Amino acid sequence: MVIDALSNVISRPETELRFASEYELIVAVILSAQCTDARVNLVTPELFKAWPTFEALAATTSGEVVKIIASISYPNNKAKHLVGMASMVMSRYDGKLPEDQVSLMKLPGVGRKTAQVVSSVAFGDPDALPVDTHVFRVANRIGLVEGAGTPLKVERGLKRVIPRGDWGRVHHLLILHGRYTCTARSPDCSNCAVTHACKYYEAVQRLPKPIQGLDPAKGAYYCATRRHYFDRPISRSDRTGTMQIACPKCHSMNVYLSRSGLTAKIVRDYRID
Ligand code: SF4
Numbered sequence: 001m002v003i004d005a006l007s008n009v010i011s012r013p014e015t016e017l018r019f020a021s022e023y024e025l026i027v028a029v030i031l032s033a034q035c036t037d038a039r040v041n042l043v044t045p046e047l048f049k050a051w052p053t054f055e056a057l058a059a060t061t062s063g064e065v066v067k068i069i070a071s072i073s074y075p076n077n078k079a080k081h082l083v084g085m086a087s088m089v090m091s092r093y094d095g096k097l098p099e100d101q102v103s104l105m106k107l108p109g110v111g112r113k114t115a116q117v118v119s120s121v122a123f124g125d126p127d128a129l130p131v132d133t134h135v136f137r138v139a140n141r142i143g144l145v146e147g148a149g150t151p152l153k154v155e156r157g158l159k160r161v162i163p164r165g166d167w168g169r170v171h172h173l174l175i176l177h178g179r180y181t182c183t184a185r186s187p188d189c190s191n192c193a194v195t196h197a198c199k200y201y202e203a204v205q206r207l208p209k210p211i212q213g214l215d216p217a218k219g220a221y222y223c224a225t226r227r228h229y230f231d232r233p234i235s236r237s238d239r240t241g242t243m244q245i246a247c248p249k250c251h252s253m254n255v256y257l258s259r260s261g262l263t264a265k266i267v268r269d270y271r272i273d
Pocket residue numbers: 141142181182183187188189190192193194195198199200201
């Protein structure tokens with residue numbers, strides 16, 4: 001149901017990285033770790049022009065590569081990984097990118113997620129379901145997985161509830177949904193196609209309504225249980241393990257922000273870098 005709803009609004013569930021070969025794909029995916037696809041797409045044309053093959057990239061130095069990828073996150077490490085990756089493809093795989101995830105993960109700069117993206121996008125590997133920061137957050141928020149605290153747990157959880165033939169498509173649907181609608185800082189729930197099925201949205205709707213007429217001059221917070229203002233809250237863990245602001249006197253989490261009248265309670269959310 002959720003996947004069908006996302007498919008209805010995301011017409012092209014595919015990577016936004018620009019590439020024209022397996023070589024260009026793995027270079028772009030390595031560069032995209034903790035960096036936006038848009039930023040990667042800005043630098044790769046010059047990089048691919050300078051070193052259009054594994055052989056060419058293996059023959060240069062990381063210092064030369066850094067000059068072109070300086071605007072990407074972690075340029076020094078990524079430059080070393082790119083040259084190392086190309087060198088290993090040349091020396092161990094005769095200049096041809098290996099197709100299986102295990103071999104891909106032996107290449108410098110290639111972890112589980114990168115290997116799965118490459119094996120899925122380049123070789124159509126049906127077992128790949130890469131989990132990046134967007135897939136991790138969106139799968140947890142919607143409730144496709146529950147309380148999955150690591151990318152591996154999210155991957156396993158998704159594989160249990162999604163038919164194997166859909167794993168590649170679902171990976172892209174969740175990424176694009178997370179990138180453009182269910183963003184980390186401010187999910188656009190009012191324009192979301194899966195509001196009806198989203199556990200996070202449901203929890204947000206259950207939050208207490210704002211209190212009108214609070215006086216911030218009396219204190220930054222207002223405890224609605226003891227009905228008093230205070231400035232220095234304590235924090236307490238709620239049923240879901242989420243740290244909440246609490247009253248220093250009665251320890252109640254029924255606390256409001258005096259300035260806005262909004263509840264201080266937050267809904268458990270999931271982020272990875
Ligand atoms: S309803 Fe909101 S939190 Fe849920 S998936 Fe949509 S945008 Fe994300």
